[in-house]
Amino acid sequence: xxxxxxxxxxxxxxxxxxxxxxxxxxxxxxxxxxxxxxxxxxxxxxxxxxxxxxxxxxxxxxxxxxxxxxxxxxxxxxxxxxxxxxxxxxxxxxxx
Numbered sequence: 461x462x463x464x465x466x467x468x469x470x471x472x473x474x475x476x477x478x479x480x481x482x483x484x485x486x487x488x489x490x491x492x493x494x495x496x497x498x499x500x501x502x503x504x505x506x507x508x509x510x511x512x513x514x515x516x517x518x519x520x521x522x523x524x525x526x527x528x529x530x531x532x533x534x535x536x537x538x539x540x541x542x543x544x545x546x547x548x549x550x551x552x553x554x555x556x
């Protein structure tokens with residue numbers, strides 16, 4: 461039974477780390493300049509910024525999906541942990 465608890469706790473820890481990493485990635489993406497002010501920018505700079513913005517938006521969508529997935533994994537492992545604790549409680553009640 462301790463193996464089930466360890467597995468559930470490890471899964472919760474992994475999901476928590478995924479959520480933390482994804483949140484950090486979103487914070488980095490939010491700090492990127494979306495547009496630059498300045499009238500004397502070269503056209504190549506403008507194209508580079510547009511390509512960077514397109515990449516950033518794709519990464520943001522990916523990170524949102526990753527956060528949802530990590531949240532679902534965390535909740536699933538929490539349910540396993542709760543079920544295991546209830547089962548052990550029932551066994552202790554039977555033995556008593």
